[in-house]
Amino acid sequence: MSQPVRIPSDVDREDRVIGQLTARQLLILTVTGIVLYGTYSATKQWVPLLLFLAIAIPIGITAAFLALGQRDGITMDKLALAALRQRLGSRHQVAAPEGIRPVPDWVTSRVASSGGSDSPLAISPAALRLPAEAVTDTGVIDLEVDGMAVVAVCSTVNFALRTPAEQESLVASFGRYLHSLTAPVQVLVRAERLDLSGQIAELREHAGGLPDPALEAAAREHADYLEQLGRATDLLRRQVLLVLREPVRAAGVTDGLGGAPLLARLTARRKAAKQHGAVDEAARRAAEARLARRLGEAIDLLSPAGIVVTPLDSSQATSVLASACNPDSLIPPNAGLAGADDVITTAPDDEWDDSTVGSADEADDWDDDVDQRSGS
Known part of the structure; x- marks a missing residue:
């Protein structure tokens, strides 16, 4: 008879090397201690001990804070590196896969004459790079060299109201699906704003057609x-998403635990860097076929547990990505919104002021100037 096996809740926890210190923490503290000791040994004949301690103690405290501290599950040294990259990077990022066009003269002249705090030279936009490159018509998300992904929404099951026998059956059904996994899978439980304006409008619209006045008043x-x-209050709703990812290249060798050895991972990373952008359409189609097969297996294996898995189409997958990138948006993303590469046009009204945003002739001159530069 099989016995239950206890699985730690945090499977991604780093290994402890000495006491409660991981290899990363031990490396930061050791390097800091060696640097401080070497500095003291080289300067102890000229620098008094109290002055050196006044300088070394804040440095040691900072190193210990970076090594031992964490916030939201992320270590402080990673947060510090992310803050440094954000500070040194461009503050103005735009969706421009074709490249950044030069700013026309009539824009820079008006910005300079307005006397704003940001000069034209200080505003240097950069192209916005996102992990998701595109979403196909079938809802498959293209991650370029990282592979392909598909997102499906899953229904929920009330586990607490089931009998012990039914609970064991649900756990066994979900366990069978977990045992069948051979590629990365993410189960994401997300909360998003709930907009009831559509339901409220539908209630008021159909209230007058109810047969009984009491039903109309109740509606x-x-x-x-x-x-x-x-x-x-802020209304929220929970959504359970199943994300399947499939690499476009064949996986390397694995060890007995299902993971790749360190040497194999380093070799695969160097090969991926050399072959960046060399993924052909045949590999992408093969990855999409594997995703479709894995999605069908998930639907078949989770259906006995009462979990309905529904894959998202192109517009729904785009909406999920948009809401994940901007969760605090007051406008819920939907298929009716314009895309990043769509041109929005409108007819000018009587209050249109060419001196504020530039006339059409100036815009045409700018386009002609850009075309001449690209042609030359």
């Missing part, structure tokens, strides 16, 4: 309650 009262509830 209108319920609509007023939902509207008051939306104004009084």
